[in-house]
Amino acid sequence: MVLLKEKKVPMRQCVGCRESKEKKILIRIVKEKDHIISIDRTGKKNGRGAYLCDDLECLKKARKNRGLNRAFRMEIDDVIYEELERQLLNESK
Numbered sequence: 001m002v003l004l005k006e007k008k009v010p011m012r013q014c015v016g017c018r019e020s021k022e023k024k025i026l027i028r029i030v031k032e033k034d035h036i037i038s039i040d041r042t043g044k045k046n047g048r049g050a051y052l053c054d055d056l057e058c059l060k061k062a063r064k065n066r067g068l069n070r071a072f073r074m075e076i077d078d079v080i081y082e083e084l085e086r087q088l089l090n091e092s093k
Contacts, residue, residue, distance in 0.1 A: 012051040015067030016058030026051040029084065031072045037080050039087045048072060059085055 010023040023043075030040040032047040040049065050071035052058050059081070062068055068076045 014053045014058055014062075015050050015071050016052055016055075016061035016065070018065075018067075019053075021053070023051070025054070027054050027088075028052075029068065029071075031074075035074070037068070037072070037076070037084070039084065039091070041091070054088075056085065056088055059088060 011020045012023045012026055013020050014026060015029075028040040028043050028045075028049045029037060029052055030045045030047040030049050031037050032045070038045075043049075048071070050068055052062060063081045066076075068081075
C-alpha cells in the first residue's frame with residue numbers, strides 16, 4: 001500500500017487585514033534593491049516581498065496600520081501607496 005503525502009499549501013499573511021491565506025490568492029508587493037516598490041503578479045521578481053489581498057480595502061488597511069513599512073523596514077511614501085492603488089484598480093478591470 002502506497003501512502004500519498006498531501007502537498008503543503010504555502011500560506012502568507014496579508015499586511016492589510018493580517019489574515020493568513022493561501023499564497024496563490026494573494027498579491028505580492030515587492031521592494032527591489034533600488035527601493036522601487038511595485039506589484040508582482042508573477043511572484044518571481046527579485047527583492048523583498050510582502051503579501052496583500054487582491055482588495056483595495058486591504059491596501060487602505062495596510063496604509064493605515066503601516067503594514068508595508070514594517071514588512072520593508074522603511075518609510076513608505078504616500079505617493080507609493082497611491083501608485084499601488086492605481087495599479088490595483090487598473091489590473092482589476
